[in-house]
Amino acid sequence: MTPRRYGIIFSNPHWFLLFLSAVAILSSAASPLLAAPRQPTVDDAPVVTKVEPPNWWLKLTPELMVLVSGRHLEATGVSCNLTSLVVERTQATAGGDYLFVWLKLEPEIRSGTAVCRITTPSGTTSFELPLAARAQTIHRFQGITPDDVMYLIMPDRFANGDPTNDEPAEAPGSHDRSKPRAYHGGDLRGIREHLDYLKELGVTTLWLTPIVKNGAAEDYHGYGAVDLYAVEPHLGNLREYQELTAAAHRQGMKIVFDVVPNHVGPKHPWVSKEPLPDWFHGTAQHHMNASAPISGTFYGGTEDRGHDPFEAIVDPHAPRRLSRNLAEGWFANLLPDMNTENPVVAEYLLQNAIWWTESSGLDGFRVDTFPYVSRQFWARWHAGLRKIYPQLTTIGEVFHPDASVTSFFAGGQKRYDGIDTGVSTLFDYPMYFVLRDVLLNGAPAGGIADVLRHDSLYPRPESLVSFFGNHDVARFASAQGSSAAKLKLAFGLTLTLRGIPQLYYGDEIGMPGGGDPDNRRDFPGGWGDDAKNAFTEAGRTREQQEIFTYVKTLLRLRREHPALREGRLWHLFSDEASYVFLRESDEERVLVVFNNSTQARELLIPANDTPAQGMARASRLFGETSAEVTNKEIHVHAPGQSISIFVLN
Numbered sequence: 001m002t003p004r005r006y007g008i009i010f011s012n013p014h015w016f017l018l019f020l021s022a023v024a025i026l027s028s029a030a031s032p033l034l035a036a037p038r039q040p041t042v043d044d045a046p047v048v049t050k051v052e053p054p055n056w057w058l059k060l061t062p063e064l065m066v067l068v069s070g071r072h073l074e075a076t077g078v079s080c081n082l083t084s085l086v087v088e089r090t091q092a093t094a095g096g097d098y099l100f101v102w103l104k105l106e107p108e109i110r111s112g113t114a115v116c117r118i119t120t121p122s123g124t125t126s127f128e129l130p131l132a133a134r135a136q137t138i139h140r141f142q143g144i145t146p147d148d149v150m151y152l153i154m155p156d157r158f159a160n161g162d163p164t165n166d167e168p169a170e171a172p173g174s175h176d177r178s179k180p181r182a183y184h185g186g187d188l189r190g191i192r193e194h195l196d197y198l199k200e201l202g203v204t205t206l207w208l209t210p211i212v213k214n215g216a217a218e219d220y221h222g223y224g225a226v227d228l229y230a231v232e233p234h235l236g237n238l239r240e241y242q243e244l245t246a247a248a249h250r251q252g253m254k255i256v257f258d259v260v261p262n263h264v265g266p267k268h269p270w271v272s273k274e275p276l277p278d279w280f281h282g283t284a285q286h287h288m289n290a291s292a293p294i295s296g297t298f299y300g301g302t303e304d305r306g307h308d309p310f311e312a313i314v315d316p317h318a319p320r321r322l323s324r325n326l327a328e329g330w331f332a333n334l335l336p337d338m339n340t341e342n343p344v345v346a347e348y349l350l351q352n353a354i355w356w357t358e359s360s361g362l363d364g365f366r367v368d369t370f371p372y373v374s375r376q377f378w379a380r381w382h383a384g385l386r387k388i389y390p391q392l393t394t395i396g397e398v399f400h401p402d403a404s405v406t407s408f409f410a411g412g413q414k415r416y417d418g419i420d421t422g423v424s425t426l427f428d429y430p431m432y433f434v435l436r437d438v439l440l441n442g443a444p445a446g447g448i449a450d451v452l453r454h455d456s457l458y459p460r461p462e463s464l465v466s467f468f469g470n471h472d473v474a475r476f477a478s479a480q481g482s483s484a485a486k487l488k489l490a491f492g493l494t495l496t497l498r499g500i501p502q503l504y505y506g507d508e509i510g511m512p513g514g515g516d517p518d519n520r521r522d523f524p525g526g527w528g529d530d531a532k533n534a535f536t537e538a539g540r541t542r543e544q545q546e547i548f549t550y551v552k553t554l555l556r557l558r559r560e561h562p563a564l565r566e567g568r569l570w571h572l573f574s575d576e577a578s579y580v581f582l583r584e585s586d587e588e589r590v591l592v593v594f595n596n597s598t599q600a601r602e603l604l605i606p607a608n609d610t611p612a613q614g615m616a617r618a619s620r621l622f623g624e625t626s627a628e629v630t631n632k633e634i635h636v637h638a639p640g641q642s643i644s645i646f647v648l649n
């Protein structure tokens with residue numbers, strides 16, 4: 001990656017002085033009236049205010065790009081006091097407010113704090129770069145598999161473990177639990193203190209919404225970064241994130257980090273002063289809107305529904321103008337869009353992901369706004385990560401109901417553009433839409449099988465992340481048409497269908513909530529003065545306990561029966577109200593019966609040409625359904641609105 005397109009770079013001060021002399025001679029020849037150069041003053045002295053990354057590790061990468069922020073950083077030379085740390089080149093930008101320093105780490109380099117001296121025409125300054133040996137890698141960077149169950153937490157809304165950080169000095173007035181868009185005080189320590197609750201429930205992996213430092217009073221959700229190398233002070237600090245990750249690992253749990261390479265927050269200091277002229281796509285004044293509708297359609301239909309830019313990316317025949325605003329526009333017309341096509345930006349973002357991984361030992365990334373970033377970037381980013389962390393799992397967010405669209409973004413394959421994004425897996429949004437449609441709107445239960453039929457479009461469908469709720473949609477319990485019984489069915493299907501299940505905090509106790517931000521209410525009991533503590537059985541209402549037990553039991557069955565995690569899925573039966581399927585592993589055959597009707601049903605399920613053929617018995621693991629097996633058929637009596645699970649043998 002070369003930054004040379006941005007100007008002339010001098011790694012050798014001698015050449016720089018020769019250049020300056022030449023410029024001086026030419027200038028005076030061209031303009032004899034030019035005043036004598038102003039003498040440097042104290043005000044011109046170079047100052048360093050920030051170093052990114054703030055530290056690094058030995059034997060991790062052969063090179064490192066450091067972005068130094070400050071003033072008057074027009075370096076004529078940079079050198080570090082470790083002989084094995086070589087300054088390869090530098091580039092001052094934005095009138096000296098930034099200085100890029102490319103370093104080479106020789107193999108023999110030892111741990112310690114390097115001091116790198118910056119010399120400018122008006123003085124010198126320095127920055128420090130601590131370099132440490134890598135920690136043991138065992139039980140770190142583990143990756144996620146279908147053996148895992150992920151639980152999404154919005155840290156500000158889960159549990160307040162440290163009231164002293166509720167309103168950091170730099171954010172006065174930001175904390176108010178009565179305001180749905182203010183900070184409520186939840187934090188990383190609060191999550192760590194409730195790992196036993198999560199362990200008891202049976203989840204194995206925690207996905208936290210972004211923990212990086214945000215800048216606006218209503219950025220409790222974490223998606224408005226102002227510093228990609230700091231933990232949001234409302235949530236704690238880096239040490240507390242490291243402690244949370246280590247504590248989770250000790251409990252046999254994993255941590256997924258929510259990473260957002262697509263954009264930063266509007267208050268990021270880069271917005272008023274970019275490190276490079278094309279650091280972002282566009283500027284605060286002039287940019288495209290990634291969320292703008294596009295008029296016109298090529299795809300027929302009586303109604304002009306407009307172009308769906310996701311569909312345009314997938315369509316090899318669609319003009320690029322239909323998807324350019326998606327990749328280069330500002331999300332919600334508000335969030336500064338990183339120019340990921342610029343190799344320096346790409347390097348910054350890759351190093352940042354490596355830094356969080358190495359700092360904490362995290363096990364995977366949930367990757368925000370995946371289709372909004374160029375596919376070339378994803379290929380490079382993943383290649384860089386995998387070189388160091390081959391097990392690390394990345395999960396892309398492609399918010400679209402059509403598997404022919406979502407699967408286009410899956411890694412492990414190339415489509416018409418010849419690019420493999422490298423992403424490990426994706427959220428199964430098509431299944432999300434159908435689950436809600438079937439359970440809440442009474443759509444045909446066979447719609448589930450219809451989604452699964454598209455699995456051949458994905459290289460690794462068994463790892464798709466299935467879910468029925470998250471922080472971007474109304475709570476299932478509060479959606480129109482919902483009920484406690486339907487919430488249980490949503491859990492039942494999500495935890496038995498193929499894929500890696502993802503649950504949303506509080507759904508296991510039926511937490512209510514409409515659209516954003518009502519879907520992000522505080523977990524009851526996470527705050528010392530809460531009237532009820534739903535983290536304990538005694539603090540849960542009867543209905544909360546019923547749902548909690550239901551989920552906990554399903555999670556235990558999932559642990560105990562490998563077929564429910566990894567087994568091949570076979571459709572056995574489907575119609576308007578029911579879907580019956582089988583999960584087959586080497587060890588066992590597990591039958592799952594879903595009845596969406598409020599009425600009990602008698603079902604005769606053909607077993608021929610499936611692994612259910614020739615089975616003699618159905619032993620019930622879960623539910624109230626009874627089943628008798630003959631050679632050719634399974635006779636099921638399913639109560640209304642039920643999920644039942646059997647082992648066949």
Ligand SMILES: [Ca+2]
Nearest residue numbers: 162166185187
């Ligand atoms: Ca707090």
Ligand SMILES: [Ca+2]
Nearest residue numbers: 327337372373
């Ligand atoms: Ca973008």
